[in-house]
Amino acid sequence: MSAESSKIVEKKIEAARKKKGNEEVEKSRKNIQPMPSSSSSVEEKWQWKLEIPNGLKKIVLDDQKMIEEGRLVKIPAQFSVEAMFEKYLESLQINRNGPKTGEEQLTQHHIEMIIDYFNLYFRSKILYKAEQGQYKKLRKEEKKDHSRFLPSEHYGLIHLARSFDVIPSVLELKLSDEKHFKNITPVVQKFIEWLDDNKEMFYNKNKSYMKC
Template identity: 25%
Template sequence: MPPKCKFQEGEKVLCFHGPLIYEAKCLKSSITKEKQIKYFIHYAGWNKNWDEWVPESRVLKYNEANVQRQREVQRAHSTQQSAQKNKKGNTTTKAQGRRSEGGREKDTDSRASTPVSTADKSISRFNKSTNSTVTASSSHESTSEPTRKKRSRLEPSSETEEYLTKVEVKIKLPEELKFVLIDESEVILKHHKLPALPVQNTVDKILDDYVEMKSSGKTNDIRESTLEITKGIREYFNITLGLQLLYKWERPQFIQITNDNPDTLPSQLYGAFHLLRLFVRLGGMLSYTPLDERSIQLLLSHFHDFLQYLQKNNAELFNLQQDYTDPPPDYHRKYG
């Protein structure tokens, strides 16, 4: 029996494109040989040259809740962009330093058999793909004019159709960490606890500690590659937390704390439990990146190493009594 389409032809919808959500219209639908539903989308106010086929996971119902999500995505993206701009000066200085080495760097890049140079290129592409792929496994939007002007920079390449049909990348969680997520879900869904924000070991602290651990006594190349990997993980986390990583019970708390602290990133508030949830979703996100198989395998090896680090420090990082607390009395009344 063929799958049933959630959206009708001519229906007004919201659609992910890059890291943002846009108002759109569903022009037609199609079911692939693999019985996957796709929709041919027209973005409101845009030339038909932007029309494209997208998987159902990128399309959202046009309703008040999803419009609110669209605003949250825009806010998270703007905050992330501001943070990146603040670091731009340091990054530019480093890049100029590398360019000053001229021929020597070109020499290194030309040796494809050099593991470090190959890994660095893959990691760099992973980071660059963050903005164009945190999307396909979610749904939200933005209709402001300033955002639209930037859209050409977020537009995927002509390989869109190719990467939309890639097989999902599987990130295998250690068995011990799977039980961590099961225990956490019971605390939230059965006992109605909330994260004690900010937690003691935030995502930022965990990633920084991991970099220090990996860099201790190692070469600068190792430190740089680890920094790049953790930078990508941090960016994916900050953009996806409010979209895909929260239980319904947690969402009002997230909305309130981000409204009260608009300049504070999720990675400065949440900790290991929510970071682990990211790795459940991350494989699906990577399926929409234009990375080749070799690059994916290199990234998976880095993720596996990081997950082993989380498992090794399980007792310290995953503390339900420390990281979860009872909500305020009126929280139950409003959102229970």
């Protein structure tokens, strides 16, 4: 076989190898793709969202503009997330530390879970980059008193409203049982609607920000 013929054969062999390799890769990709489910409940779980009222949406949009203009939310907020939660329980005539019915226990438990996730993912998913310095300073001051720092005790409605777009996706990864979502959704939705109805008590755009 001539040198030229040998090169042609080698090229064909190499091309065949590449083709086979691509086929193997494609086969592997198909094997790791999530299996389509005929169950609508699974699809609902991974598409779980909270319905955010227009009033709270506007707070979030206005907040983005204020941050872009070089302003920061005043911290501590006049009403912290914890204080708003206490007000909500009072409106339902639920004593946070007292005896409760089963339904009242679920209400408190589910909203406390939302607040726990607010604290857990606050810095990584809720806080804007421009706010990191303010956050570090506040946390450092709190540590001087040897107290545990919880964002829910310092930040208010503006940051909580932001979190309602974040928390559902986080919970989807943590909760495997769709029944949890069916139980949580109406409880949290009522809390969100109550916040929207009472937002003037907890938020004033002109008084909630300061220049950097």
